[in-house]
Every structure is written in structure tokens, then in C-alpha cells.
Amino acid sequence: MTSLSLVPEIARYKNINFINLIDAGDPVEIAKKYSDEGADEITFLDITATHQQRRPMIDVISKTAERCFVPLTVGGGVSSLDDAKQLLYNGADKISINSAAVKNPNLIDELSNAFGNQCIVVAIDAKKIDTNWKVHLVGGKQKTDIDLFEWSKEVESRGAGEILFTSMNNDGTKDGFANSALNQISKSINIPIIASGGAGSMEHFHETFEEGKADAALAASVFHYDEIRIKELKEYLQMKNIPIRL
Numbered sequence: 001m002t003s004l005s006l007v008p009e010i011a012r013y014k015n016i017n018f019i020n021l022i023d024a025g026d027p028v029e030i031a032k033k034y035s036d037e038g039a040d041e042i043t044f045l046d047i048t049a050t051h052q053q054r055r056p057m058i059d060v061i062s063k064t065a066e067r068c069f070v071p072l073t074v075g076g077g078v079s080s081l082d083d084a085k086q087l088l089y090n091g092a093d094k095i096s097i098n099s100a101a102v103k104n105p106n107l108i109d110e111l112s113n114a115f116g117n118q119c120i121v122v123a124i125d126a127k128k129i130d131t132n133w134k135v136h137l138v139g140g141k142q143k144t145d146i147d148l149f150e151w152s153k154e155v156e157s158r159g160a161g162e163i164l165f166t167s168m169n170n171d172g173t174k175d176g177f178a179n180s181a182l183n184q185i186s187k188s189i190n191i192p193i194i195a196s197g198g199a200g201s202m203e204h205f206h207e208t209f210e211e212g213k214a215d216a217a218l219a220a221s222v223f224h225y226d227e228i229r230i231k232e233l234k235e236y237l238q239m240k241n242i243p244i245r246l
Contacts, residue, residue, distance in 0.1 A: 003245045004209055004237075005040035005216035006230060007073075007194060008223045028063045034223065035068040037230040040245060042068060043164070043194075043218055045096065045123075046076025058090050065091020075123055075164075079104075084111055088119065096164060098123040099137040102146065105158060112159025120162075121194075122155040124148060126181075127168040133181055140168050148181065149188055156189045163189070164218065166196040174200025174222070182212030194218050202228060202236045209242050 010027045031042050044064065046057055061074050074087050075096025084095045095115070101108050101122050111120050125140050126133045126148040133148035152163055165185060167178035177198045185193055192215035195208045199219035208214045222228040237244045 003040075003243050004214075005194075006205070006233060006244070007041045007043050007216050007218040008034040008039050008230070009196070009218050009220040010034075010042060010044045027060055028067060030224065031064045031072075032067045034230065035070050038234065038246075039070055039230055041071045041073060041216070043073040043096070044075070058086055061087055061092055062090040073121055073164075075121070079107070081110055081114055084115065084119075088115060094119050094121050094162075096121040096123045098125065099142075101155065102135060102137055102144065102151075105154065108155055108158040108160055112161070117159045117161035120160050121164050122160040122162075123164040123166065124151060124155075125166045125168055128178075128181070136168060149184060152185045152189055156191050160191060162192045162194060162215075164194040164196055167198060170198030171196070172221070173198055174204075176200065176204040177208040177212055177214070177217070179208055179212035182208060182214050186213035192216065199228075202233050205233060206237060206240050206242060209237070 010030050027044060034042055044061065065072055071093040072091060073094040073096050074092040075098060078084055078095055078097050079100040087095055095111065097107065108122060125136045127136055135144050135146040135148055135151050136142060137144060155163060165182060167181065170178050175198055177195045182193060182195050194216040195212055195214035196218040199205065199222050205217050208217050234244050234246050238246060
């Protein structure tokens with residue numbers, strides 16, 4: 001079986017249920033710390049960039065790439081081939097798009113054709129409302145009528161190499177990942193899924209790999225504040241027979 005991955009998230013701001021934003025610290029120093037501790041990948045998300053209509057933070061990514069030696073995924077404010085090109089040329093290994101993909105689905109095709117699907121991650125922020133999961137845009141500020149599971153299938157068909165699914169219901173709660181929804185996505189597509197939103201304990205990571213069938217698990221605050229150490233988490237998962245790189 002392919003090794004599963006632990007992916008610390010470095011957000012320009014961190015939040016709970018996509019509200020109450022707080023500064024999460026210097027991204028370059030945090031990324032270096034994760035790289036040294038054995039993270040499999042690092043995801044950098046500038047979650048206010050689209051709302052504030054800012055371009056991606058090229059300088060920060062360049063400095064981060066110089067000091068880190070694990071794959072770096074970058075998202076936030078990416079809305080064109082030029083944005084993606086600038087990030088890839090300045091050290092990003094993968095590009096994450098979210099709102100721009102919903103507003104212009106052809107962008108997924110264009111990016112995949114230009115750079116290869118292995119570089120393209122489509123991030124999906126969704127919220128369960130009654131019994132339905134609906135996609136949200138602009139850092140969770142804008143609700144759509146798009147169904148999470150149908151959109152997941154479409155982004156795969158357009159050339160996305162991975163999906164980063166964040167449950168808005170779970171994000172920042174530390175109550176665990178949205179494993180039922182993750183499992184349903186996993187059954188309908190054939191590309192890797194990164195689970196995001198809700199990590200609060202080592203067991204939550206175990207559950208999302210076992211029950212959610214996630215290929216990678218992303219978390220922020222539990223790593224930022226050393227509530228969970230990456231090395232110890234990997235040892236725990238290996239003990240639980242989860243295929244993980246030590």
C-alpha cells in the first residue's frame with residue numbers, strides 16, 4: 001500500500017469554523033520547523049487572499065522553499081495560469097485553487113494541461129446544511145448550491161490531481177474529521193483526498209485514514225502549538241498499522 005501523508009497547514013490566518021481569524025505566526029519559520037520534524041508535505045494557504053483580492057504571496061513562498069526540503073503546496077489568490085506559473089517558478093511544488101475553480105471550472109483544465117495534473121490540487125470548502133453538503137467560496141464566506149460530491153467528480157474529470165476537502169462544520173473544533181463525507185468522496189473518485197478540518201487528537205488521524213479513507217491528513221493548530229508532535233504521531237500511526245513514512 002502507498003504510504004499515507006501528514007500535512008501541516010500554514011495559513012496566513014487561522015480560524016474556527018472559518019470565523020474569528022487570528023494571526024498564526026511567521027510562515028517561513030513554521031515551515032522550517034515542520035520540515036525538520038518530518039512532515040511529508042506542507043500546505044500554505046493564504047485564506048484571506050481571495051476576499052481581499054490580493055495576489056499570491058510570492059516572496060513568502062520563495063523564502064519558504066529555500067529553507068524547506070519537503071513538497072510545498074500553495075493556495076490562496078491563485079486565479080490564472082500566470083499566478084500558478086509564478087508560484088511554481090518560485091518554489092511551490094503544487095498549486096491549490098478553490099474559489100477560482102468554481103467560478104471558472106475551465107481553469108482546472110488549463111492548469112492541468114499546462115503543468116500536469118500532479119501539480120494541481122483543488123481545495124473544496126463545504127458545509128453540511130441539514131442533510132446536504134454545499135460548497136462554499138471566498139474562505140467560506142459565500143454559499144453556493146453546488147453539491148460537494150458532484151463537484152468532486154467534476155474536478156477529477158477536469159484534471160485535478162488531488163482534492164483537499166475541508167469540512168467547515170469540523171474546522172477548528174478539534175472534534176475529528178468529517179469521515180463519513182470523506183468516505184463518500186473516496187468511493188466516487190480515483191485521485192488522492194486530503195482530509196482537513198477537525199484534528200484534535202492522534203486518534204482522529206487514525207480514524208480519518210481508516211474510516212474516512214483519506215490519503216493524507218492536514219492539520220494546523222495541533223501542530224502549531226505542539227499539542228501533537230509529528231514524529232510521535234507517525235510512531236502512533238505505525239503502531240496502529242497505518243502505512244506511514246517515518
